[in-house]
Amino acid sequence: xxxxxxxxxxxxxxxxxxxxxxxxxxxLYAKLAGSKNENSEDNKGYxxxxxxxxxxxxxxxxxxxxxxxxxxxxxxxxxxxxxxxxGGILK
Numbered sequence: 001x002x003x004x005x006x007x008x009x010x011x012x013x014x015x016x017x018x019x020x021x022x023x024x025x026x027x028l029y030a031k032l033a034g035s036k037n038e039n040s041e042d043n044k045g046y047x048x049x050x051x052x053x054x055x056x057x058x059x060x061x062x063x064x065x066x067x068x069x070x071x072x073x074x075x076x077x078x079x080x081x082x083x084x085x086x087g088g089i090l091k
Contacts, residue, residue: 001057005047005064006075008032012043016069021049024063025056048079 005017014032021027027049034044051057057078065076 001051001054002079002081003049003051003057003060004075004077004079005049006045006077007072008043008045008047008074009070009072010043010045011070017047017049020064020067020069021051021060024060025051025053028052 003021008017012032014030017032018027018030021030029050030047031049032043032047034042049060051060061076061078064074067074067076
């Protein structure tokens with residue numbers, strides 16, 4: 001299940017996001033939008049995380065939505081597919 005993570009502080013790095021979700025189960029993919037590399041602090045405030053197990057994904061949403069990370073209250077929800085967009089990336 002693809003998850004959308006919003007309201008991310010620009011100072012959050014890839015490893016911090018990944019660590020937060022790995023506590024919920026296996027993560028196959030995590031991408032901070034706008035980050036030039038995994039150590040940069042220049043994200044656009046949102047990310048996409050792919051958790052292959054739907055139960056783990058639902059637990060992640062229930063546990064992490066509203067969690068504070070570097071002073072920002074995260075929004076975590078199942079990603080809604082839109083026409084012309086695949087996995088958060090425009091076709």
